[in-house]
């Protein structure tokens with residue numbers, strides 16, 4: 610029961626209550642709401658705080674069941690959400706500390722794990738671009754200080770002040786609160802804007818390709834694990850296996866989903882990595898994990914001979930017709946197994 614609460618119920622409730630809590634904090638900052646509903650709003654915060662205490666206690670009690678790589682982050686977030694609101698009693702505006710609960714929104718997010726992997730993988734490239742950024746920032750702050758300090762001492766009277774202009778210009782934000790007036794300062798401004806666009810583009814490119822690469826890698830690892838459930842692939846050499854894993858598309862579907870329909874043209878075949886499917890043949894046939902189906906339409910070019918429906922939640926790996934032809938060309942043994950099973954199934958149907 611505690612395990613169920615820790616793994617299913619509490620994360621969802623935490624996100625909902627974090628949102629309610631933040632809304633109550635935000636409402637508290639509106640003078641009208643604060644005057645009219647101050648007490649109920651504080652009551653809401655107290656109830657949510659009690660929940661986050663309980664949530665922390667449950668996470669701590671269940672820490673052995675949390676993945677070791679996630680354990681420190683999850684325990685820290687829950688501890689902060691339980692403890693930081695104590696500061697409510699320390700300052701007049703202390704209730705703002707309840708804003709810490711927004712951390713619950715990212716607590717279970719896979720995005721952070723993804724970002725940390727991308728940063729680890731692309732770290733040296735990101736540091737390289739950061740070095741260019743810092744060089745441009747410091748260099749332009751120094752130059753704009755030299756060009757503008759006499760005419761505009763309030764905006765450019767020191768290098769730290771000039772840095773504010775540099776960072777706003779380099780990041781292409783351009784607040785417009787400090788603008789060079791000399792010819793040299795304007796030319797510098799133009800150059801820095803162009804360089805800023807280049808640096809932002811470099812950052813975006815590195816992060817975008819890092820994300821795409823990481824998602825592809827995770828996809829490959831998941832499909833690789835699932836391929837192990839299909840006995841047909843066991844005798845494939847590792848090079849062929851890598852090719853097939855790249856070609857397979859993974860999909861998880863709930864019970865009742867029609868995977869392919871009788872009479873439709875077939876453009877792919879399926880390998881069942883997990884669950885059970887029902888073939889609407891006469892008599893109906895159930896296939897379990899490791900089985901394959903949808904091969905007959907690819908071998909004969911005929912429409913699908915039966916409707917196939919997920920009898921439970923299923924995970925299927927589909928192989929497109931073009932990749933199927935490549936696969937049977939590369940592995941005669943696998944081709945003959947698929948053809949033999951297809952013939953048996955056609956024999957049963959006729």
Ligand code: CMP
Nearest residue numbers: 890894902903904905906913914915954
């Ligand atoms: P296909 O005709 O492409 O699409 C429906 C699939 O159901 C078919 O390929 C076979 O893979 C599968 N199928 C049809 N009849 C049977 C059967 N009697 N036993 C097992 N599988 C079948």
